Amino acid sequence: xxxxxxxxxxxxxxxxxxxxxxxxxxxxxxxxxxxxxxxxxxxxxxxxxxxxxxxxxxxxxxxxxxxxxxxxxxxxxxxxxxxxxxxxxxxxxxxxxxxxxxxxxxxxxxxxxxxxxxxxxxxxxxxxxxxxxxxxxxxxxxxxxxxxxxxxxxxxxxxxxxxxxxxxxxxxxxxxxxxxxxxxxxxxxxxxxxxxxxxxxxxxxxxxxxxxxxxxxxxxxxxxxxxxxxxxxxxxxxxxxxxxxxxxxxxxxxxxxxxxxxxxxxxxxxxxxxxxxxxxxxxxxxxxxxxxxxxxxxxxxxxxxxxxxxxxxxxxxxxxxxxxxxxxxxxxxxxxx
Numbered sequence: 167x168x169x170x171x172x173x174x175x176x177x178x179x180x181x182x183x184x185x186x187x188x189x190x191x192x193x194x195x196x197x198x199x200x201x202x203x204x205x206x207x208x209x210x211x212x213x214x215x216x217x218x219x220x221x222x223x224x225x226x227x228x229x230x231x232x233x234x235x236x237x238x239x240x241x242x243x244x245x246x247x248x249x250x251x252x253x254x255x256x257x258x259x260x261x262x263x264x265x266x267x268x269x270x271x272x273x274x275x276x277x278x279x280x281x282x283x284x285x286x287x288x289x290x291x292x293x294x295x296x297x298x299x300x301x302x303x304x305x306x307x308x309x310x311x312x313x314x315x316x317x318x319x320x321x322x323x324x325x326x327x328x329x330x331x332x333x334x335x336x337x338x339x340x341x342x343x344x345x346x347x348x349x350x351x352x353x354x355x356x357x358x359x360x361x362x363x364x365x366x367x368x369x370x371x372x373x374x375x376x377x378x379x380x381x382x383x384x385x386x387x388x389x390x391x392x393x394x395x396x397x398x399x400x401x402x403x404x405x406x407x408x409x410x411x412x413x414x415x416x417x418x419x420x421x422x423x424x425x426x427x428x429x430x431x432x433x434x435x436x437x438x439x440x441x442x443x444x445x446x447x448x449x450x451x452x453x454x455x456x457x458x459x460x461x462x463x464x465x466x467x468x469x470x471x472x473x474x475x476x477x478x479x480x481x482x483x484x485x486x487x488x489x490x491x492x493x494x495x496x497x498x499x500x501x502x503x
Contacts, residue, residue, distance in 0.1 A: 217327060225439075245309060257289075328463060374446065379443040380442070387423060390421060
């Protein structure tokens with residue numbers, strides 16, 4: 167595949183990501199595994215094996231019967247839509263600070279794979295760092311309360327998944343739960359509300375993407391898709407070299423999950439962080455506003471990412487996340503939260 171960006175990065179993950187900006191081809195024969203989370207405590211051993219197989223063989227998977235009600239998910243989408251419907255002037259009062267992963271941004275995320283801005287706006291919520299970044303009660307009544315409640319529900323599901331991976335990797339069951347402690351001031355897991363702008367259909371995918379090809383910064387991503395809002399594609403493992411992309415069905419009754427770069431490091435590459443992107447709609451497809459909500463399980467800032475076999479040099483989660491943020495936004499800026 168063509169290499170769109172030549173800037174050398176300190177992290178191997180970024181140098182790898184920068185080579186995958188080409189269009190590639192569809193490979194829709196691949197299925198995304200769906201894993202049933204019902205009776206999690208009683209069925210954990212079975213669920214763990216299913217997760218491990220999905221994460222190592224495909225890289226992406228979807229979980230059903232996960233415990234978050236459909237009403238809670240629908241409410242989160244409605245509340246997110248209300249935020250994005252605010253005026254540009256109002257949203258601009260809550261901008262993403264330099265070097266941080268909180269607040270509102272629009273058309274500012276430039277992937278190393280493409281060198282062009284993602285065609286979207288987003289609003290990031292990271293519990294300890296939201297001072298001055300919440301819309302007022304007059305602007306959006308109940309917004310902070312509802313979003314934080316939904317974020318907590320996402321955290322619970324994320325920690326269930328990560329406890330299964332901890333078991334397989336030989337860590338204590340609660341290893342990742344402790345590494346993502348929301349009571350800590352170093353907590354940096356993030357709920358991200360996403361709005362992809364309406365567009366016109368394309369006959370051929372050009373250099374602009376709704377979201378360019380990338381891997382995620384975190385340990386684990388939980389993605390909620392709005393029913394009927396398609397475009398998400400994944401390119402697992404060895405398929406990346408061939409540029410073979412699979413469309414992910416936009417189902418509203420499951421959570422789509424993928425491994426992130428933090429967990430790939432922590433597992434010494436046993437678990438793979440895989441590429442994904444959101445392409446532009448083709449003729450005959452839905453071209454209106456596209457919404458999704460993502461929860462990123464990002465280890466607390468003070469946690470050291472170091473796998474059992476020491477395949478990668480140790481790095482704190484704070485330093486790792488800062489390098490990823492700086493490489494993904496225009497006017498790359500230093501500093502943390």
